[in-house]
Amino acid sequence: MAGMEKLAGNYFLVGLMGAGKTTVGRALARRTGKTFYDSDQEIEARTGVRVATIFDIEGELRFRNRETCVIRDLAQQRDIVLATGGGAVLREENRRVLAQYGTVIYLRAAIDDLLARTQHDKNRPLLQIADPRAKLQDLFDERDPLYREIADIIVDTTQQNVNLLVNKLIDQLLDQPPQQEGS
16 A cells, blocks of 8 residues: 555554454454554553453552553563553553554444443453443543543544454544654
């Protein structure tokens, strides 16, 4: 595809659980020839334990500490696409690292879509409660301003075909000024 050389650098996907970060991230990495990482999957690979188990045993604070280390390590690599955990933006250090080392893409979706995409997933520890819709709304209200704060691009993933969404995203990335790692 013409112009792919303009797509150098790292792309970091942020957004709530169910927004499509892993799905879009894999497709974007494939299309741009970058290496794909998912911070939650990387934590699981490093610990040998599922994220839900880490939450249960160590609690959210210790999980967030692990997440910050993984994001810091991965962000300093070259030509990657990183799907972050939905809560990664809660830490100022994570926001700073993501903004510093690449282009941040906020994948935004309607609460009803997020609920539909996550309702049968038992690996979402924050949603294993009586009213997951209310929890998603609370998370959105808390995190949306943080996602927006660091986003270079905001993409609505509500009822979007992944390939069309990635095509639109690549068009937007080609229009962006090049982002230098560490700048």
